[in-house]
Each structure stands twice: as structure tokens, then as C-alpha cells.
Amino acid sequence: MATTRWSAGWRAVVGVTTVIVTACGSPPSSSTVKTPSGTASTAAHPDTASVWRAPTDQELPTGPLRVSILRGRALLMHTPDSLPKYAGGNLRCASCHLNAGLTANAIPLTAVQARFPKYMDRTGAVILLADRVNYCFTRSLAGRAIPTNSREMTDLLAYLAFISRGAPAGGHVTGEGMGTLARLTPDTAHGRALFMSTCQVCHGPNGEGSTVVPALWGPKSFSVGASMARLERAATFIQHNMPLGRGGSLTPQQAYDLSAYINSHARPDSPGKEHDWPAGGAPFDVPYDTKGHLAFNPPPVLPRRDTRGMIVPAPPSVLTHP
Ligand code: HEC
Numbered sequence: 635m636a637t638t639r640w641s642a643g644w645r646a647v648v649g650v651t652t653v654i655v656t657a658c659g660s661p662p663s664s665s666t667v668k669t670p671s672g673t674a675s676t677a678a679h680p681d682t683a684s685v686w687r688a689p690t691d692q693e694l695p696t697g698p699l700r701v702s703i704l705r706g707r708a709l710l711m712h713t714p715d716s717l718p719k720y721a722g723g724n725l726r727c728a729s730c731h732l733n734a735g736l737t738a739n740a741i742p743l744t745a746v747q748a749r750f751p752k753y754m755d756r757t758g759a760v761i762l763l764a765d766r767v768n769y770c771f772t773r774s775l776a777g778r779a780i781p782t783n784s785r786e787m788t789d790l791l792a793y794l795a796f797i798s799r800g801a802p803a804g805g806h807v808t809g810e811g812m813g814t815l816a817r818l819t820p821d822t823a824h825g826r827a828l829f830m831s832t833c834q835v836c837h838g839p840n841g842e843g844s845t846v847v848p849a850l851w852g853p854k855s856f857s858v859g860a861s862m863a864r865l866e867r868a869a870t871f872i873q874h875n876m877p878l879g880r881g882g883s884l885t886p887q888q889a890y891d892l893s894a895y896i897n898s899h900a901r902p903d904s905p906g907k908e909h910d911w912p913a914g915g916a917p918f919d920v921p922y923d924t925k926g927h928l929a930f931n932p933p934p935v936l937p938r939r940d941t942r943g944m945i946v947p948a949p950p951s952v953l954t955h956p
């Protein structure tokens with residue numbers, strides 16, 4: 635049951651080392667190592683995106699690469715405990731990339747390595763996967779960028795590469811991202827009532843979360859520069875994935891109402907956000923001013939005192955091809 639999974643995983647606030655030791659204690663014997671049969675038999679299939687599956691633990695390599703992959707996964711699952719200097723609040727990567735990035739419509743990270751480098755219109759540049767990871771550190775975790783040459787970044791990328799192994803060309807997979815919802819007009823008062831009856835049991839009456847549940851607003855939540863701070867993005871995530879374990883049970887209208895309520899509250903600022911979409915074209919629900927765009931329902935923002943490491947330097951392509 636989903637409840638058991640997250641509470642067990644989160645409560646066992648194990649250091650990364652412990653996780654690795656445990657995980658390495660029982661390497662699969664060669665007889666249990668499966669060939670990725672799905673991948674092999676479907677390699678010639680015209681629509682590999684619908685049949686490809688990320689490798690399972692039985693297919694983990696041995697040796698130092700295995701250690702790095704497992705450490706990367708542990709960082710995704712225990713981000714604030716493992717990297718307190720870089721994670722701003724009580725969200726972990728898997729707060730949104732559910733189940734260590736393996737769940738469809740919960741922004742899966744499977745095959746992600748094959749989707750990068752890619753052009754990101756928010757940045758106005760072609761970005762690398764390491765930059766994308768750091769956008770989530772600085773914005774979704776309201777934290778700081780981790781050095782791209784650090785062991786931590788290497789481990790995170792090793793895990794992402796592992797769950798991308800054998801991915802179809804272009805890296806497009808079923809359930810990629812979180813889908814989209816048609817635009818609806820939200821009712822924040824309905825959202826509040828629904829939040830109190832359905833969500834606050836886990837996320838707390840003030841959206842503050844707990845040691846096992848991430849915050850939805852306030853100083854420990856995602857920043858105003860995160861996609862989750864946008865009305866349609868959060869509504870879509872909620873509609874597919876919340877209440878946890880009962881995804882799909884809310885109507886799109888209810889998801890919009892909840893999203894509007896959640897995103898009406900104060901959250902950490904995201905320094906430099908005014909430079910987003912440098913070529914214009916921000917989506918309608920971006921809650922801050924950008925080129926040619928007026929903030930949509932801007933929430934109050936909590937200033938960040940020491941902003942070092944909170945802006946990921948734009949790759950050079952933005953400067954040479956403005
Ligand atoms: C508050 C929710 C949230 C948290 C927490 C979060 N992310 Fe994300 N992440 C997103 C959203 C939303 C996207 C954009 C998805 C899209 O473009 O469709 C994204 C995109 C990504 C992508 C690119 C995915 C793709 O398919 O292109 C990577 C890689 C990623 N995140 C890694 C991380 C890592 C590593 C962490 C922890 C440091 C993290 N994320 C934490 C919400 C989150």
C-alpha cells in the first residue's frame with residue numbers, strides 16, 4: 635500500500651552510507667540477473683516508447699558503478715537529510731518524482747538521459763541534464779545548485795542513466811511528464827474546503843507537511859519559480875497523483891480548486907526569475923512577471939536572505955543566440 639511505502643521509506647531516515655551498505659550487502663547472483671527481455675524483443679518495434687521499461691534492480695551492474703547508482707537513488711529519496719546545505723525545505727526529489735522517478739504521470743525520470751540536452755524555453759537555451767537537476771534543486775527544493783563536478787551530481791546522474799538504459803531514441807515514454815489539463819476557472823474557497831477534508835490529514839492544516847510529508851506552502855515548500863507554483867501544472871499533478879495512493883479520484887475542477895488554494899499562499903522566492911522566458915512566451919499561469927507577461931495570481935513571496943547558489947548560470951547558448 636502506498637502509505638506504507640512512503641512512511642517506511644521516509645521514517646527510516648538512513649544516511650546515504652547505510653543505504654548503500656544495505657543495498658550492496660546482497661548483490662544479485664548472476665542467475666537472478668535478467669536480460670532486459672522486453673527491450674530486446676521489442677527493439678525493432680515501431681513504437682518502442684509504449685513498450686520500453688526501465689531496468690529493474692536485478693539488472694544493476696556490480697562494483698563501483700552500482701554503488702554510485704544506489705547512492706544517487708538514495709539522494710533522490712532522502713534529499714534534505716543527505717544534502718541539508720542544498721535542499722531548502724522538507725521536500726525530497728521523490729516528493730514530486732514519485733517512487734524514485736519511476737511512476738508514470740508523476741514526472742517520471744525514466745529515459746530522461748535520452749531527452750537531454752534539450753532546448754528549454756524557460757531558460758532560452760539548450761541545457762544539459764545536470765542543469766535540469768540543478769533547476770529542481772534551486773526552484774523545486776527552494777535550495778541551492780550542487781556543484782556539477784561533485785560526487786553527488788555524478789551519483790544522481792548515474793542513477794538517471796541507469797533508469798534510462800535502453801531507452802527509445804528521443805527518450806519519449808508513456809506517462810512522460812504529467813499530462814496536461816484544459817484550463818478551468820478555479821474556486822479557491824472550494825479548494826480550501828476540499829483541502830481541509832482531503833489533504834490536511836497528511837499535509838497539515840497550514841500546508842506545512844511533517845517529517846514524512848512534504849510542505850505545500852510556506853518556508854519549507856517549493857519556490858515561486860517552480861513549475862508546481864503554476865496553476866495548471868499543480869492541478870495536473872494533483873489530479874493524477876493526490877491524495878497519495880488515490881490518484882485520479884478528483885475531478886479536474888477539484889484539482890484546479892486545490893491548486894489555486896495551495897498556490898495562493900506564501901512560498902520562498904526564486905532569485906532571478908524575472909529573466910525566465912527571455913524570448914517571451916511564458917505560459918499563462920506563470921505567477922511572476924517575465925518578458926511580455928504579467929504575473930498570474932502572484933502569491934506573497936518569502937525573501938531569501940543569502941541567495942548564493944540559487945541561480946543556475948544560463949548555458950552559453952543563451953548568450954550567443956539570444
Ligand atoms: C516540487 C516538485 C518537484 C521536486 C521536489 C523536484 N522536481 Fe524535478 N521536476 C519537477 C517538474 C514539474 C518538472 C518539469 C516536468 C516537465 O517539464 O514536464 C521536473 C523536471 C525534472 C527533470 C527533467 C525531466 C524531464 O523529463 O525532462 C529532472 C531530471 C528532475 N526534475 C530532477 C529532479 C531532482 C534530481 C530533484 C531533487 C533534487 C527534483 N527533480 C525535485 C518537479 C519537481
Ligand code: HEC
Pocket residue numbers: 637640725726728729730732733829832833834835836837846847848849850855856862868871872876877878892
Ligand atoms: C496519505 C497522505 C497524503 C494525502 C491524503 C495527500 N497527500 Fe499529497 N503527498 C503526500 C506525500 C507523502 C507526498 C510526497 C510523496 C513522497 O515523498 O513519496 C505528497 C506530495 C504532494 C505534492 C507534491 C510535493 C509538494 O510538497 O508540493 C502535492 C502538490 C500534493 N501532495 C498535494 C496534495 C493534495 C492537494 C492533496 C489532497 C487532495 C494531497 N496531497 C493529499 C501525502 C499525501
